[in-house]
């Protein structure tokens with residue numbers, strides 16, 4: 001079976017004979033051809049997609065020396081025409097060659113060796129063997145890589161034996177011992193590689209490092225090449241336009257403006273919290289005045305937060321040590337309550353809460369002086385309050 005992508009990585013269309021069609025263990029249909037321009041998954045480069053006649057090729061895998069073209073319908077026997085999805089392949093060639101160049105730049109400048117490569121859907125990563133990567137090191141590698149691209153050096157491929165291979169300054173030992181395929185950027189990079197590459201560095205167009213992070217013993221560098229750089233720029237610019245408009249600040253001030261906004265909103269949040277606390281103090285005093293003839297303070301509210309009612313109950317019991325406070329909260333389909341008693345009261349809130357919870361089939365808990373709970377709204381807030389008063393009177 002001839003691998004046409006090794007003879008000419010620019011081959012988009014080809015004719016071939018169908019040798020076999022079969023299903024794999026998962027029941028996926030595939031075809032084997034006598035020759036193909038479809039690159040199978042390998043060496044960090046994803047497979048091609050495209051068409052065989054009118055049938056879609058959804059994946060291409062090399063298994064035990066066979067190249068399986070996974071198809072979504074059977075092919076007619078005999079000669080067929082294949083066409084590789086070129087925008088996808090060209091993108092992979094740009095990313096892959098860009099990776100060679102960036103890896104070589106890190107090795108050349110800092111002796112950081114690349115230990116792995118991943119060509120992702122949106123971005124690519126290499127793991128370089130170093131504990132740290134400084135901003136200026138990343139920038140220097142990126143600059144050198146872009147110089148090599150701009151010089152438009154040839155990218156050559158060569159099949160050699162193991163004995164021939166050792167005559168080249170290879171970045172690392174080839175993983176195969178015979179029929180070694182070298183990818184060479186003269187005077188810059190010599191690599192054993194089975195991927196597809198453009199014929200010159202200029203076609204990588206440009207390379208941009210986006211970010212890096214520690215990954216075990218290595219640093220994972222995220223980057224994009226070729227048309228992906230434009231795509232990234234387009235996306236980032238669109239976000240930036242929205243931000244400059246929303247923050248009413250030019251691009252260079254956007255970060256400061258956002259920081260200021262976050263700081264201001266935190267101050268405001270604290271301010272609102274303080275004001276709320278003050279309001280709850282007034283509300284506590286108000287409730288005590290309303291209930292000054294009784295030992296107990298009871299009220300039914302609508303749509304309050306349980307935390308707010310806990311604070312309110314605590315404030316009332318602090319102001320009136322003998323008081324027992326029962327605050328009910330009605331929500332759309334839930335009923336909540338907080339009960340509290342001051343230091344001077346002998347009542348047991350945990351006991352009260354348990355009895356109330358059994359009435360509404362709810363969940364909650366607390367201690368002798370403060371308890372809370374809630375459950376489905378099986379009765380009105382007023383009914384629950386009445387129940388609480390009865391329980392208190394019995395005990």
Ligand SMILES: [Zn+2]
Nearest residue numbers: 096183193195
């Ligand atoms: Zn390669």
